[in-house]
Amino acid sequence: TQTTRPQRMLAAVQKNATRGDPRSVVKAIDQFCRQKEWAMNVGDEKGCILDSVVTEVNPATVLELGTYCGYSTVRIASLLPSNAKLITLEFNPDYAAIARQVIAWAGLEDKVQLVEGASGDWIPKMKEKFGIETFDLVFLDHWKDRYLPDTKLMEECGLLRKGSILLADNVICPGTPDYLEYIRNSPRYKSQYFKSHLEYTKVEDGLEKSVFLG
Numbered sequence: 001t002q003t004t005r006p007q008r009m010l011a012a013v014q015k016n017a018t019r020g021d022p023r024s025v026v027k028a029i030d031q032f033c034r035q036k037e038w039a040m041n042v043g044d045e046k047g048c049i050l051d052s053v054v055t056e057v058n059p060a061t062v063l064e065l066g067t068y069c070g071y072s073t074v075r076i077a078s079l080l081p082s083n084a085k086l087i088t089l090e091f092n093p094d095y096a097a098i099a100r101q102v103i104a105w106a107g108l109e110d111k112v113q114l115v116e117g118a119s120g121d122w123i124p125k126m127k128e129k130f131g132i133e134t135f136d137l138v139f140l141d142h143w144k145d146r147y148l149p150d151t152k153l154m155e156e157c158g159l160l161r162k163g164s165i166l167l168a169d170n171v172i173c174p175g176t177p178d179y180l181e182y183i184r185n186s187p188r189y190k191s192q193y194f195k196s197h198l199e200y201t202k203v204e205d206g207l208e209k210s211v212f213l214g
């Protein structure tokens, strides 16, 4: 029977990457997506911007919305201090099953909690279920029409503190116009656009980094 693209991506990781070596996992996925099949990972170009933001923030608590196959999960978790926690939410159980194996191959399962479900359902439960007060960094990479409602939900649930950083993928392609309009005009955020390209292509895309001002 036919395999899925995430299954073929995992096979490429298990074939070409070294167990316990996150950089080799990232490299294997990027090579698979450049040479074999495009896939919606944040990719190597935007991934470097992600790395620089994670390093600058040095977060103790991270929320990732939209795990897919775990590519950005591995990039982020590999840069976290030992006591830091990364919670990643994935809606699609098939993606989640692959992501768990990719994260395990990278040896990062102790830093990552992968939760299956919709962001809108889980955000209100973060405090009670995971003992989270606030998130130092949120990486938004899920349904593009959920960025705005979920940001408002995080505000309402008190999950953001003065200085919390939101980093949003795909603000140009596929695009998140309502989110951009809100975050760039709200007096409660200070935003910065990092121009880049849609993963593995020459199409313009970028990341929007926003600081919550409280």
Ligand SMILES: Nc1ncnc2c1ncn2CCOCCNC(=O)c1cc(-c2ccc(F)cc2)cc(O)c1O
Pocket: 040, 041, 042, 065, 066, 067, 068, 089, 090, 091, 092, 117, 118, 119, 120, 141, 142, 143, 144, 146, 169, 170, 173, 174, 198, 199
């Ligand atoms: N926990 C949750 N709660 C709610 N929803 C959730 C969820 N977890 C997952 N989902 C569902 C959505 O997950 C995938 C979202 N990502 C994308 O759709 C995406 C698409 C492109 C793309 C595609 C085709 C093109 F031609 C050009 C660009 C590029 C990207 O970089 C993308 O990130």
Ligand SMILES: [Mg+2]
Pocket: 040, 041, 042, 141, 169, 170
């Ligand atoms: Mg994306």
